[in-house]
Amino acid sequence: MLDEIAARRAACTDSFHGNGLTTTADMVATIGADVEADTYGDGGVVADLEKEIAELLGKPAAVYLPSGTMAQPATLRVHADTRSSRTVLWHPYCHLARHELEAYAQLHGLVGRAVGEQSRLITLADLEAVAEPAAALLLELPQRDLGGQMPSLDDLFAQVSWARDRNMAAHLDGARLWEASAGYHRSPAEIAQFFDTVYVSFYKGVGALPGCCVAGPEDVIAQVKEWRRRLGGTLYGLWPGAASARNKLTGALAEMPARMDHALAIAKAVEDVPGVRTVPAVPQAPMMHFLLSVSAGRYAENAKELAEADKFWVWPKAMETEDPDVVRVELAVGSATLRHDPAEVANILARLIA
Amino acid sequence: MLDEIAARRAACTDSFHGNGLTTTADMVATIGADVEADTYGDGGVVADLEKEIAELLGKPAAVYLPSGTMAQPATLRVHADTRSSRTVLWHPYCHLARHELEAYAQLHGLVGRAVGEQSRLITLADLEAVAEPAAALLLELPQRDLGGQMPSLDDLFAQVSWARDRNMAAHLDGARLWEASAGYHRSPAEIAQFFDTVYVSFYKGVGALPGCCVAGPEDVIAQVKEWRRRLGGTLYGLWPGAASARNKLTGALAEMPARMDHALAIAKAVEDVPGVRTVPAVPQAPMMHFLLSVSAGRYAENAKELAEADKFWVWPKAMETEDPDVVRVELAVGSATLRHDPAEVANILARLIA
Structure with missing residues (x-):
């Protein structure tokens, strides 16, 4: 399982998570x-x-x-x-x-x-x-x-x-x-x-x-x-x-203000996506959680599909919540996130709950 | 003191200790x-x-x-x-x-x-x-x-x-x-x-x-x-x-038998150097201690001289023993040791007690 996920990740070419797909x-x-x-x-x-x-x-x-x-x-x-x-x-x-x-x-x-x-x-x-x-x-x-x-x-x-x-x-x-x-x-x-x-x-x-x-x-x-x-x-x-x-x-310290602005812009862009909520609603640091209205199983399938079809890497599994129809993921806003428009992030999240 | 020794070591070009002067x-x-x-x-x-x-x-x-x-x-x-x-x-x-x-x-x-x-x-x-x-x-x-x-x-x-x-x-x-x-x-x-x-x-x-x-x-x-x-x-x-x-x-495992033979040859070569004893007299593994008939202060001067004049790196300080006229050093026989003849090692030891 671990090796399968690692192999899928290694085949991906892009990600918006943290500092990205470093080798x-x-x-x-x-x-x-x-x-x-x-x-x-x-x-x-x-x-x-x-x-x-x-x-x-x-x-x-x-x-x-x-x-x-x-x-x-x-x-x-x-x-x-x-x-x-x-x-x-x-x-x-x-x-x-x-x-x-x-x-x-x-x-x-x-x-x-x-x-x-x-x-x-x-x-x-x-x-x-x-x-x-x-x-x-x-x-x-x-x-x-x-x-x-x-x-x-x-x-x-x-x-x-x-x-x-x-x-x-x-x-x-x-x-x-x-x-x-x-x-x-x-x-x-x-x-x-x-x-x-x-x-x-x-x-x-x-x-x-x-x-x-x-x-x-x-x-x-x-x-x-x-x-x-x-x-x-x-x-x-x-x-x-x-x-x-x-x-x-x-370099990372110099980039932090831009990461903060980007976090705010992403939360704003996500407001328009039904079934996606941001925690906190307005980010207080360059990170946030998303509550996604999707089951854990369906989420994992969508993430796998995104990795295999688009070579785009997202969290392979989401954290379960008390609600079986809602999962949670964490976005660390890093240098890789900065390379992706807030609208693009919102689109990916929409695909993950489809 | 630490920095001075590090700088002296960095200027050296050769050593017989262990795997040598790796950067x-x-x-x-x-x-x-x-x-x-x-x-x-x-x-x-x-x-x-x-x-x-x-x-x-x-x-x-x-x-x-x-x-x-x-x-x-x-x-x-x-x-x-x-x-x-x-x-x-x-x-x-x-x-x-x-x-x-x-x-x-x-x-x-x-x-x-x-x-x-x-x-x-x-x-x-x-x-x-x-x-x-x-x-x-x-x-x-x-x-x-x-x-x-x-x-x-x-x-x-x-x-x-x-x-x-x-x-x-x-x-x-x-x-x-x-x-x-x-x-x-x-x-x-x-x-x-x-x-x-x-x-x-x-x-x-x-x-x-x-x-x-x-x-x-x-x-x-x-x-x-x-x-x-x-x-x-x-x-x-x-x-x-x-x-x-x-x-x-x-590579290290393959070299161990040669290191063992070299340890025995070094102990043999050192037998002829007055004021140098090997512990144990016959090495039992690719390492040994030398008991050197020299004071700790004189030893350190000789080691410094060797480093500065010959760019040859040895132990900068020796361990003191109960006898103020005898110090102890440890030789780990490694890939750098193999590049030095036993007679050369014996000569260096002789200079350290001069």
């Missing part, structure tokens, strides 16, 4: 020439990237790690290790709660407490209902599984202030901070300033090889670096991913 | 063309490599991971999770005890019990002195920090039998199993058969990008794969390291 050769090319190697994460291009990210986020220090699943639980445990609680407050859709096989609990002895409702963003009232002295509040901007919704900056300030007033660390899951920055019309540093620690990713909107950074105070980052070693992330050389990130980041 | 461009080239990507570790070249390694080691299954520091504690904890003990028996020089910031204890709740003496290999008598019901016995072949010494195959069989008779898992730290294979004149599978689980590495003697595999029973490997995800090692794409390993492994 492994494309990705290797992002490493670039004349890379200066690190030694077990020290020196070379890894140190250069860490310095660049710390500056970009307005933090004293940053550390490069292979993955967010390694980075975020380690960062949260460092916060907990200097506080009286192992509890972290997060949204029910938090990546740590849903996609990491409970690593936060199994490896780091943390307790995740979901606050608020799965169907909407966290509010200050949700936080005020919490009595226990938690170690940290984790917020994800934009909230991916809600189609990229974000609180107003005033709400954001109120929530992190609530946490900090209670000696909790405020941690940002900024897997898509670059996108949040475009949505808020604020620099990454202006958003990062609300938080003690900030996680950012390089392989999603940026389009580099897998890798990420955590930025924050010197003493916290030094501890995260120790956990990176314990977790097996301080490889003999981390330079391929770090070089790739450095080479791709500037 | 980052050389390493990127090992990935090769037309690589089939995995998705979060599933499919593509990662699956191909895992199949190849399982067959090579004669095990039902194998899993690819980014690093040994991730792989080995995870494997040992899987053994402990199905037994009544969290204790692992290992040599005082075990990598987990010395170089991983106690990850085995901090992340996996394991207790490491060193058996035997630091200065020599584990013996059956050392094991027979253990009363507690441990979860696993870890053996490292060859024992790197003893210059690559290995027990006889009879001793090895007796030790793993002792462990298995007591319901302990036998785990091989085979970071240099390829080298052990050449030293024993046995195939990797013939050595692996003694063990329940086997860790092998690709970036040392093989000369690929960082990465490793653990091979063993299906149910154990499936659990190690879950821990890989929790530890943050199931990256969106693991294909660069896996492709590099596949491309380099066959």
